[in-house]
Amino acid sequence: MAPQAVERITGRGCVLRGDDIDTDRIIPARFLRCVTFDGLGEHAFEDDREQAKGNHPLDNEDMAGANILIVGENFGCGSSREHAPQSLLRFGFQAFVGLSFAEIFAGNCTALGLPCITLDKHDLAALMDSVELDPSQEIVIDFRSDQLTSRAGTVKAHQRPGPKKQLIEGSWDATAILIEAGQEIEATANQLPYVRNFQ
Amino acid sequence: MAPEHTRCAPERPSYSQAVSKSLFDKVWDTHSVRELPNGQTQLFIGLHLIHEVTSPQAFAMLRERGLEVRFPERTFATVDHIIPTQSQARPLADDLAESMMVALERNTQQRGIPLFDPESGDQGIVHVVGPELGLTQPGMTIACGDSHTSTHGAFGAVAFGIGTSQVRDILATQCLSLDRLKVRRIEVTGALRPGVYAKDVILSIIRRLGVKGGVGHAYEYAGDVVDAMSLEQRMTLCNMSIEGGARVGYVNPDEKTFEYLRGRRYAPQGDAFDRAVEWWRSMASDPDAAYADRITIDGNVIEPTVTWGINPGQNIGVNENIPLLSDVPDDERPGFAEALDHMQLRAGQAIVGTPINVAFIGSCTNGRLSDLREAAEVAKRGHVAANVKALVVPGSQDVARQAEAEGLDEIFRAAGFEWRKAGCSMCLAMNPDKLKGDELCASSSNRNFKGRQGSPMGRTLLMSPVMVAAAALDGKVVDAREYL
Numbered sequence: 001m002a003p004q005a006v007e008r009i010t011g012r013g014c015v016l017r018g019d020d021i022d023t024d025r026i027i028p029a030r031f032l033r034c035v036t037f038d039g040l041g042e043h044a045f046e047d048d049r050e051q052a053k054g055n056h057p058l059d060n061e062d063m064a065g066a067n068i069l070i071v072g073e074n075f076g077c078g079s080s081r082e083h084a085p086q087s088l089l090r091f092g093f094q095a096f097v098g099l100s101f102a103e104i105f106a107g108n109c110t111a112l113g114l115p116c117i118t119l120d121k122h123d124l125a126a127l128m129d130s131v132e133l134d135p136s137q138e139i140v141i142d143f144r145s146d147q148l149t150s151r152a153g154t155v156k157a158h159q160r161p162g163p164k165k166q167l168i169e170g171s172w173d174a175t176a177i178l179i180e181a182g183q184e185i186e187a188t189a190n191q192l193p194y195v196r197n198f199q
Numbered sequence: 200m201a202p203e204h205t206r207c208a209p210e211r212p213s214y215s216q217a218v219s220k221s222l223f224d225k226v227w228d229t230h231s232v233r234e235l236p237n238g239q240t241q242l243f244i245g246l247h248l249i250h251e252v253t254s255p256q257a258f259a260m261l262r263e264r265g266l267e268v269r270f271p272e273r274t275f276a277t278v279d280h281i282i283p284t285q286s287q288a289r290p291l292a293d294d295l296a297e298s299m300m301v302a303l304e305r306n307t308q309q310r311g312i313p314l315f316d317p318e319s320g321d322q323g324i325v326h327v328v329g330p331e332l333g334l335t336q337p338g339m340t341i342a343c344g345d346s347h348t349s350t351h352g353a354f355g356a357v358a359f360g361i362g363t364s365q366v367r368d369i370l371a372t373q374c375l376s377l378d379r380l381k382v383r384r385i386e387v388t389g390a391l392r393p394g395v396y397a398k399d400v401i402l403s404i405i406r407r408l409g410v411k412g413g414v415g416h417a418y419e420y421a422g423d424v425v426d427a428m429s430l431e432q433r434m435t436l437c438n439m440s441i442e443g444g445a446r447v448g449y450v451n452p453d454e455k456t457f458e459y460l461r462g463r464r465y466a467p468q469g470d471a472f473d474r475a476v477e478w479w480r481s482m483a484s485d486p487d488a489a490y491a492d493r494i495t496i497d498g499n500v501i502e503p504t505v506t507w508g509i510n511p512g513q514n515i516g517v518n519e520n521i522p523l524l525s526d527v528p529d530d531e532r533p534g535f536a537e538a539l540d541h542m543q544l545r546a547g548q549a550i551v552g553t554p555i556n557v558a559f560i561g562s563c564t565n566g567r568l569s570d571l572r573e574a575a576e577v578a579k580r581g582h583v584a585a586n587v588k589a590l591v592v593p594g595s596q597d598v599a600r601q602a603e604a605e606g607l608d609e610i611f612r613a614a615g616f617e618w619r620k621a622g623c624s625m626c627l628a629m630n631p632d633k634l635k636g637d638e639l640c641a642s643s644s645n646r647n648f649k650g651r652q653g654s655p656m657g658r659t660l661l662m663s664p665v666m667v668a669a670a671a672l673d674g675k676v677v678d679a680r681e682y683l
């Protein structure tokens with residue numbers, strides 16, 4: 001699968017309120033007993049959804065088919081499991097918009113070509129309210145101009161420069177880029193005393 | 200990149216450094232292969248540890264792309280998350296667990312990677328095994344597909360928790376693409392009072408700085424309290440850096456670090472060990488190194504600490520009361536209510552006296568020999584309460600052997616604890632050890648997230664192993680100092 005450039009995402013939003021939503025909630029650990037990521041989509045937020053008895057945003061019919069997940073602060077904290085973004089990707093999300101993201105989660109997303117966009121607090125609050133009022137509205141995230149447009153207006157969409165560049169250039173698959181260093185890797189390794197067994 | 204390597208002469212290198220730097224910066228600079236077009240650094244990873252949960256998909260990606268493992272001698276594997284702690288006989292009773300085990304065996308065999316499986320006698324939780332075999336060393340970069348990789352920072356290594364795509368990156372290139380972190384120095388001053396442990400220190404730090412306070416940072420732990428800690432305690436401290444949002448946590452290496460490593464299987468031996476010590480010393484932070492910021496925590500006032508909520512920052516001293524809504528900042532109020540609702544606790548209530556159903560001593564946070572020794576001191580003084588299920592799970596087969604040689608297993612059994620085989624066990628719900636219904640568990644592990652211990656309604660109180668042992672005996676949360 002060749003990485004694709006991600007310059008712009010258009011679609012509908014799903015609002016998931018709450019801060020510090022951890023990866024154990026996104027994909028409970030029992031679903032990690034697997035050797036492929038296939039089939040993880042249907043288990044996204046399984047326990048939360050079961051407890052909400054049909055009232056979880058992921059089960060809200062008005063938000064069905066949404067491809068942009070709108071979240072609060074420190075989303076994706078906890079375990080490093082890539083199963084978390086993998087399950088959300090397979091559920092149908094192509095981008096996350098929130099106040100902030102946990103570091104490993106954001107890194108895992110970048111490795112999958114999934115943007116993690118942050119908005120200023122009042123912009124995020126307005127977007128959440130607006131999407132809840134009218135879930136059918138179109139949302140546009142433009143990565144080149146760093147803007148997110150919804151019925152709540154056009155606001156600044158922040159993204160870290162590294163991941164942004166990788167997404168718009170389609171260079172988010174790190175393996176290919178790291179391989180390009182060629183023998184420089186061995187050269188760096190051979191300067192490290194422990195690689196030479198302190199000889 | 201200067202062609203430094205061409206000057207790498209066989210004679211004894213000199214490790215003196217001109218500019219004052221932190222250990223993090225020294226490690227970063229010596230391991231950096233090049234700056235990448237996206238502004239990140241291509242960083243060489245000296246030690247790669249893998250386990251059964253986050254590696255099979257990475258090996259599958261390698262196969263899809265027809266890539267080889269670039270440095271198979273720098274990757275080591277163990278099995279910990281899915282392994283049952285009662286019978287580890289093959290095939291494992293759970294088909295899914297068995298298939299993960301088989302995948303790990305096949306992948307490591309095909310690629311020439313050593314696997315510490317139960318038959319080897321070296322199996323255990325990846326963050327317990329690396330240090331005890333001497334694989335984890337100062338000045339290294341370490342990565343593992345597990346967020347508690349920060350544990351290895353106790354040795355003065357810079358250790359990153361990564362996702363599966365990055366496991367693939369390392370297998371293929373032995374490198375990661377990373378943003379440089381800022382370094383925050385956290386000095387814990389004074390001395391811990393009796394009955395207060397590294398677990399209480401890190402929970403206090405997280406309470407003070409918050410569960411996201413460390414995002415973008417490496418935490419450098421220092422001060423008299425940290426200097427006085429054993430390597431095992433430093434591992435507990437560094438382990439939970441991630442619960443404070445910091446991906447990396449470390450302690451500068453010192454004499455204790457070197458003594459811990461001396462003679463371990465994968466540590467340098469003989470003269471090479473002396474040369475290693477010289478290099479390890481040179482990698483420690485310079486006294487006048489610059490930091491993004493500095494925080495001081497008074498170690499004298501830290502109390503045995505217990506969580507009451509659903510993130511590790513929601514904690515109090517054992518004799519404190521749960522906060523009142525009026526004590527909580529506005530934007531944390533929805534989370535506060537959700538936490539109390541899940542925990543079936545009330546604002547303002549004392550945590551002491553809260554009845555428990557399960558007691559768990561183990562995990563990469565607190566499943567090492569010193570943890571078990573300390574807990575056994577309490578276990579000696581009573582018997583597990585009638586309605587409590589209590590488990591002791593050594594962090595590795597080596598820990599189990601040493602504990603058994605000291606008779607700790609007998610002490611625990613006599614007191615009514617179950618003595619299990621090495622693994623992650625009830626730290627997370629991937630093996631048969633799980634909470635049921637809304638059971639409340641006093642746990643020496645690291646996460647009290649909803650559902651973490653296997654039941655969506657299950658409840659977790661994080662605390663030190665000594666506090667867990669005392670709670671097991673009393674059947675409720677108690678100040679363990681009553682037993683010491």
Ligand code: SF4
Nearest residue numbers: 347562563623626627
């Ligand atoms: S003991 Fe718990 S935190 Fe540690 S590696 Fe195992 S599951 Fe992860």
